[in-house]
């Protein structure tokens with residue numbers, strides 16, 4: 001089915017099941033420990049041996065020799081895989097880094113060996129006996145220093161163009177009566193997901209099965225086949241449950257490649273999980289940025305010139321952090337420019353992490369907007385409203401499909417009690433606490449991609465949905481069940497959902513907050529076909545047959561849906577394909593983030609007091625799972641504002657704080673009550689469900705709202721994240 005014109009009314013609009021805040025259907029499995037995560041697929045691979053990864057101890061150089069004699073002779077050891085015996089390896093398409101070093105070492109903790117043994121403890125003990133001799137060479141580890149040699153990146157499949165320009169930015173900025181020219185920095189950040197990367201690999205002849213933790217099943221199939229030089233048809237990837245993935249599990253990493261190699265060498269299934277200490281330097285992360293923002297405005301507060309330059313660094317073949325993405329779309333202004341620069345760094349690979357581009361870009365842009373509002377003596381909410389645009393500012397012929405940004409700000413200001421905010425920084429004190437409020441905009445793209453599903457109606461009237469879509473903790477199982485239930489006129493408990501298996505029809509996967517709108521569109525398409533088949537079978541005219549409460553009815557005649565299955569089952573499969581609606585409309589999600597903080601006047605300790613997000617993201621398929629996504633994003637934004645930072649050792653080229661003791665993320669005690677409001681809207685240009693994603697919108701703007709609240713509380717403007725107390729005193 002092709003989706004290329006805004007859909008009219010369809011069965012989804014009945015909203016009997018869709019749009020309801022139902023509990024996650026897989027929730028009980030997760031909270032009782034019975035959901036099988038990758039490392040727990042004991043039943044599927046009962047005799048799996050254990051693999052333990054040895055990471056490189058230098059950041060850049062060459063392996064001179066690896067002596068595995070002692071490791072190989074250690075108790076229980078079945079195989080040791082290194083570049084010497086791994087055979088020729090390619091690499092995947094999405095991530096740039098190679099899964100196994102040799103002879104070159106490209107980054108710290110890049111895998112140099114996998115030790116396979118009967119037990120985990122034996123593998124771990126033998127791993128200490130692998131003797132690696134390497135030669136170190138000089139590397140580039142300092143983004144600020146590398147800026148001098150940074151270049152315009154190539155246009156990639158994801159992210160904005162490296163450079164955009166409209167009007168005469170430089171001249172207009174120069175002439176503007178009120179202007180800001182400020183530089184901001186955001187640090188490297190880790191995904192730090194709860195479930196580390198983990199895989200069990202098993203070979204059956206030349207066929208490989210991977211039980212792994214991955215967001216994009218089809219990328220994983222493609223990338224493992226390419227890496228090992230085997231046929232895609234011979235790869236089976238299974239990933240029904242995933243303990244968090246923020247872009248770091250887009251496709252396969254070293255655990256999957258090494259498990260496959262280890263299983264081949266050991267002649268039996270092998271399971272590998274990355275130990276927590278490898279979850280910072282072995283894997284991908286959100287790369288640091290340095291961003292310069294220039295805004296020029298007329299005295300009335302209208303922006304006339306806006307420019308955003310961003311520098312980031314990466315390994316050869318890696319992508320830039322697309323921090324300019326939001327600045328292209330968020331505010332009006334005739335003269336504009338954005339510019340990305342990419343430097344070579346020999347740190348671990350920087351890649352997609354929750355709202356790549358927007359998240360770090362908004363950390364800078366939305367502080368800059370706060371600073372401009374102050375220079376103009378305007379309220380920060382009013383300044384943003386004044387500079388709203390209903391068309392793409394780079395291409396005024398292209399309207400936003402929907403843009404309720406102003407309403408988000410207005411609703412949020414009212415609900416949060418924004419008028420209580422002091423206009424004067426450090427103007428409100430309660431005992432030892434300096435209290436302040438901050439606001440920031442939120443914006444994130446609403447992409448959709450091709451997605452397929454299969455639906456089967458059985459003679460008990462149960463519909464089973466199969467698609468290789470993943471549920472990374474977001475609620476995919478539930479919204480897919482809601483979609484099928486609505487389409488077929490069934491209660492939720494008459495729908496089974498099976499996800500995360502490459503034997504199922506290929507879906508959008510989870511990423512870029514495209515999963516909810518795309519995957520449900522594929523299910524919609526398959527259900528449309530199933531409805532046709534049911535109508536044919538039962539002799540109804542599809543045009544006005546009603547599918548409700550397990551019955552199909554028309555003109556007084558009513559037949560149980562189950563009867564269409566006869567003695568067997570009725571199966572339908574389809575793909576939702578997309579045209580180029582996104583060229584006619586700018587399709588984005590919007591929001592406003594409000595935060596109140598209290599800062600200890602003596603110590604600089606920052607406490608979050610209240611947080612509010614108002615979101616406009618099309619139809620909300622399930623307010624409960626959507627809210628969970630947004631508060632998760634807000635929490636991650638709080639981490640980005642106040643604590644998260646991979647500290648770079650600029651001499652040796654690695655992230656020093658590579659465990660969860662040193663890499664701080666928010667805990668419950670750090671997070672206050674989080675209020676989330678969804679505006680009531682539907683966007684018919686996106687998908688038949690008229691919904692957009694919220695998983696990445698939720699983090700956008702949060703850190704800047706906190707930074708602005710800290711400024712309002714203290715009068716200290718911090719432009720380098722994270723905002724730790726030493727920067728306040």
Ligand code: MOS
Nearest residue numbers: 247353354511512
């Ligand atoms: Mo996302 S950062 O595209 O999973």
